[in-house]
Amino acid sequence: MSKTTRATQTLAKGGVSFTVHSYDYDPGAERVGLQAAEALGEDPSRVLKTLMAEVDGKPVCCIVPSDREVSMKKLAAAFGGKSANMMKPADAERLTGYHVGGISPFGQKKVVPTAIEEAALVETQVYINGGQRGLQVRLHPKDAQTALKAIAAPLIA
Structure with a gap:
């Protein structure tokens, strides 16, 4: 597995301090984020999942703890919209690469507007997908927020 992805290159180019961690990705896992947390031996609240959604028909990215669910109402509100829904997997792949x-x-x-769950910002380190199945980057959540120009908002149900 390559540990150099567009994600790690973007972080390095932006001067963000991070470490790379790989694990055995289980394609049959019911919840990928929880499987990653277990494989890494980390609390699921520190392993954040990246979800692609639409608010009022426009694409957005949201980052929340892997053991929590996104509230569509809160997600829409975070971006000043009326409604939100999860993006279809094929659309998410096409948009993100x-x-x-x-x-x-x-x-x-x-690049799409991004929001990070405000509760995640209290952690000293979090894991976020590194752009490949079985690859996570560990970094300070505020560094992630800054690098993504993400808004912090209450997003979880």
Whole structure:
């Protein structure tokens, strides 16, 4: 597995301090984020999942703890919209240039507005997908927020 992806290149180019961690990705896992947390031996609240959604028909990215669910109402509100829904996997792959299970918020083909769950910002370190199935980057959540120009908002149900 290559540890150099568009995500890691984007972080390095931006001067963001991070470490790369690989694990055995289970394509049959019911919840990919929880499987990653278990494989890394980390609390699921520190392993964040990257979700692609649409608010009022426009693409957005949201980053939340892997053991929590996104509230569509809160997601829409975070972006000043009326409604939100999850993006279809094929659309998410086309927009980001990554495969489902390996979608990173960093280095996506098209930059879209991003929100990070505000509760994640209290952690000292978090894991976020590194742009490949079975690859996570560990970094300070505020560094991730800054690199992504992400808004912090309450996003979880």
